[in-house]
Amino acid sequence: MANRKVTVVRSVKISGQWKFINPNKAQKLKIPNDEGRWYICWRTGNKKEWQRADSWTHAMSLKLKKEAELHAISAGVALPTPNPARLTIADAVTQFKEDLTMLDRKDQEQRPRAIQGIVQSRFPPGV
Numbered sequence: 001m002a003n004r005k006v007t008v009v010r011s012v013k014i015s016g017q018w019k020f021i022n023p024n025k026a027q028k029l030k031i032p033n034d035e036g037r038w039y040i041c042w043r044t045g046n047k048k049e050w051q052r053a054d055s056w057t058h059a060m061s062l063k064l065k066k067e068a069e070l071h072a073i074s075a076g077v078a079l080p081t082p083n084p085a086r087l088t089i090a091d092a093v094t095q096f097k098e099d100l101t102m103l104d105r106k107d108q109e110q111r112p113r114a115i116q117g118i119v120q121s122r123f124p125p126g127v
Contacts, residue, residue: 003043004070008059012036023056042066092122 010026011018012035021029026036038053040063051066053059072079099118 003045004067004074006040006042006063006066006070008053008056008063009039009041010036011039040066042070087122095122 008023009020010023010031011020012026012031013019014021014029020039033056038056038059039050040053040059041048041050043049051062053062069079096118100115
C-alpha cells in the first residue's frame, strides 16, 4: 500500500533553537500562528519530502491537495505532468494585444474579421 498520509508541521524558535513541532503542541505552548514556518510533509517510499507553506490555511489546503494526489497515485491514476512549453493565458493575452496594435487600421469594419483570423490561427479548432 502506498503512503498517503500528509502531516502539517511547524518550525518555531524555542529557547533560541529552531524545532519542528506538531501544530497542536505549538498551540499548547501558546505560540501565535503568525510566528514560525509552516510545512507539509509526506513519504515517497522511504524518502521524507517537504513543502513549505505560507500560513496555516495555506498548509491545510496544500495538505488536502497532496493527499488527493497521493490517493490518486495509489489508485493507479496517471497524473499529467505540467508542460512548460504550453502557451499560458498571460502570454496569449500579450500576443493578442501585440497583434491588435499591428492591426491598428482606420477602417473599423475589417477589425472583427482580422481578430477572428488571429484567434483561429492561435487556437486552431479541435485542440
